Each structure stands twice: as C-alpha cells, then as structure tokens.
Amino acid sequence: KNRTDRVVKLPCSIMEELRAQLDYAKAIWKRDAEAKLPVVLPHQLARKYPAYQFSWSWAWVFPMRNACRHPRTGEWVRWHVLPCNVQRAVQKAAQELQLPITPHCLRHAYATHSLNRGVNIKALSEAMGHAQIETTAGYCHAEALSVPSPLEFVN
Numbered sequence: 001k002n003r004t005d006r007v008v009k010l011p012c013s014i015m016e017e018l019r020a021q022l023d024y025a026k027a028i029w030k031r032d033a034e035a036k037l038p039v040v041l042p043h044q045l046a047r048k049y050p051a052y053q054f055s056w057s058w059a060w061v062f063p064m065r066n067a068c069r070h071p072r073t074g075e076w077v078r079w080h081v082l083p084c085n086v087q088r089a090v091q092k093a094a095q096e097l098q099l100p101i102t103p104h105c106l107r108h109a110y111a112t113h114s115l116n117r118g119v120n121i122k123a124l125s126e127a128m129g130h131a132q133i134e135t136t137a138g139y140c141h142a143e144a145l146s147v148p149s150p151l152e153f154v155n
Helices: 012-034 050-054 083-097 103-116 121-128 133-144
Strands: none
C-alpha cells in the first residue's frame, strides 16, 4: 500500500507449508526459465540486468498459476498472485467457517493481539507500514476494555 513494504515475522509452525510452497514456486520457475518466460522486475531492473528476470532469487514465492501479458510491454510474463486472489481465498475460507473475516480483519487482529502480548508499539508500527504511530495506536482499543470502571471500586 502506498508503495511501502510490510514486514511480518513468520511463525516456525508454518515452516513445512512454506517449504512446500517454495518447492511449488521453484518448479514453476524452472519450467519458466527453460521456456524463457520472465518474471516481472521492479522499475528498470530487467533492462539493466536482463538475466535477473530468469533468476531464482527474483522468482515469486507465490506465483500466478498462469502466465499473462505485461500491461505495458505486451510480452508474456509470470506475475505474483494478485491481492484479489488472496481476498477470494480468505472469503471462501470465511464462508466455510461461517465467520465474517476479511484480510483487513486479519490485519487488525494481528495488530491487536501483538499489542496485547506487549509488542513494542513503535516496532509494530514499522511492521504494519504505518507512517505515523498514531495509526498503530488506533489498535489499542482492546486495551481500553481491560481498564475497570471506577464504579467497580465504590463500596
């Protein structure tokens, strides 16, 4: 969002699934490299370093299932999974679980639970990609519910 990266630490508990995803992505990359189907590189890197578009270090961890035409150049390329596909997958899982969940809800839950566990708000702000700490502070609303009412102490 707004051309800023978001950093999220991955839990060790998903290591097996991540390795399987990397194996899947590497198989697609090998097939694409043999067919000379490039990955899309940022800015002018493909022009400056043409070999990078066929390098495993630049391949997508979550590649699109099918190749597509680059909107500007018209050449066939491999792109990453689009955000709408992630949203669709979350929506499908939410329907199966009969829960009102969206990727944005998951983002809120991540921030709220991190703050409740005592994560430094400045570090969380950076991980969330917030330009201002006040934006992250908005996730502190759950903390307000832990403050007892003064009426609880009246005898």
